Amino acid sequence: MKRLTDSAFDQEEDEKESSLRPKTLEEFQGQQEIKSNLAVFIQAARERKESIDHIFLSGPPGLGKTTLAGIVASEMGAEFKVTSAPALEKPKDLAGILTTLAPGSVFFIDEIHRLKPSLEEMLYTAMEDYELDWVIGQGPSARSIRIPLPSFTLVGATTKAGLVSGPLYSRFGISIRFDYYSVSELVQIIHRSSDILHIRIDPDAAELLAQCSRGTPRIANRLLRRMRDFAQVLGSGVVTLSVVSEGLERLKIDHFGLESHDREILRIIIEHYGGGPVGAETLAISVGEGIDTLEDFYEPYLIQRGFLKRTPRGRMATPLAYEHLGFKRPDHENQGILF
Numbered sequence: 001m002k003r004l005t006d007s008a009f010d011q012e013e014d015e016k017e018s019s020l021r022p023k024t025l026e027e028f029q030g031q032q033e034i035k036s037n038l039a040v041f042i043q044a045a046r047e048r049k050e051s052i053d054h055i056f057l058s059g060p061p062g063l064g065k066t067t068l069a070g071i072v073a074s075e076m077g078a079e080f081k082v083t084s085a086p087a088l089e090k091p092k093d094l095a096g097i098l099t100t101l102a103p104g105s106v107f108f109i110d111e112i113h114r115l116k117p118s119l120e121e122m123l124y125t126a127m128e129d130y131e132l133d134w135v136i137g138q139g140p141s142a143r144s145i146r147i148p149l150p151s152f153t154l155v156g157a158t159t160k161a162g163l164v165s166g167p168l169y170s171r172f173g174i175s176i177r178f179d180y181y182s183v184s185e186l187v188q189i190i191h192r193s194s195d196i197l198h199i200r201i202d203p204d205a206a207e208l209l210a211q212c213s214r215g216t217p218r219i220a221n222r223l224l225r226r227m228r229d230f231a232q233v234l235g236s237g238v239v240t241l242s243v244v245s246e247g248l249e250r251l252k253i254d255h256f257g258l259e260s261h262d263r264e265i266l267r268i269i270i271e272h273y274g275g276g277p278v279g280a281e282t283l284a285i286s287v288g289e290g291i292d293t294l295e296d297f298y299e300p301y302l303i304q305r306g307f308l309k310r311t312p313r314g315r316m317a318t319p320l321a322y323e324h325l326g327f328k329r330p331d332h333e334n335q336g337i338l339f
């Protein structure tokens with residue numbers, strides 16, 4: 001079965017999701033503090049007829065970083081250009097985009113922590129002076145020219161803020177950290193999406209779905225569509241509490257929102273590594289997952305819900321993880337020493 005993290009799944013599902021993507025700040029649910037600050041920055045920039053300052057967005061996947069960048073563009077009445085750092089291989093790839101931006105554009109670079117150093121350096125003058133340092137020729141005859149750029153707003157997004165270099169980070173005037181959404185915020189998102197998709201859902205069903213969505217709007221929307229399928233084929237078409245309970249059971253998602261793969265990660269730490277600590281790379285290999293997926297998708301939620309601890313010596317399962325998986329709690333005195 002496809003998992004919620006599969007990237008092919010991501011793309012396919014996100015295409016279907018475009019109708020659900022909020023287009024204005026008002027439609028963007030939850031994250032009140034982020035929204036109210038951003039509304040001020042947008043209004044101020046519009047009144048001064050300037051581009052809004054460069055924006056750094058960090059936080060786990062699916063929380064609305066791309067969506068918010070698009071909203072900034074539409075609220076500013078500006079063009080929105082999207083790329084991701086791994087797609088930018090050579091300086092000319094980045095220069096090609098920067099030199100063809102319409103004035104005032106919002107330029108979004110996803111996974112900005114993966115930008116190559118030579119491209120990162122190019123961004124420094126682009127961000128600071130709206131100029132590009134471009135080297136012509138090679139060897140002793142090489143010379144550098146400065147190409148003026150239109151003013152623009154760079155929005156850099158990352159799931160790994162710690163990997164972004166100091167010099168790059170310091171050039172962003174606005175930094176926003178996304179946290180997981182609360183259950184009540186996710187309930188609002190589920191109701192909004194159900195209205196758009198003409199899905200009838202009972203309030204208690206929406207509440208349960210929200211609890212099991214890992215604090216993540218993208219997952220809430222996906223689960224909603226799956227529940228619509230179950231309601232249509234197995235029920236009366238209405239997403240009721242019993243449809244959601246049965247649907248989640250079939251998808252092996254528990255009431256904390258953990259998938260079977262999350263439980264597998266915890267089980268492996270407990271059974272194979274005596275509860276930890278175990279290094280992230282070893283763990284990734286043991287669970288058959290890429291280290292990035294483990295660190296960006298699985299771990300933050302497991303840590304936030306108190307199932308996993310990151311220590312300098314590696315990852316450890318918490319007593320709550322033992323309890324949730326039905327293992328006997330370890331003797332704390334010995335935990336970790338034998339391994």
Ligand code: ADP
Pocket residue numbers: 017018020021022027028029030031060061062063064065066067068189217218221
């Ligand atoms: P990220 O860039 O952080 O991975 P996205 O911006 O692609 O996340 O968001 C994933 C999906 O979740 C969007 O298509 C959108 O439908 C939904 N979404 C995200 N944030 C919100 C929000 N605050 N309100 C409503 N829907 C949201």
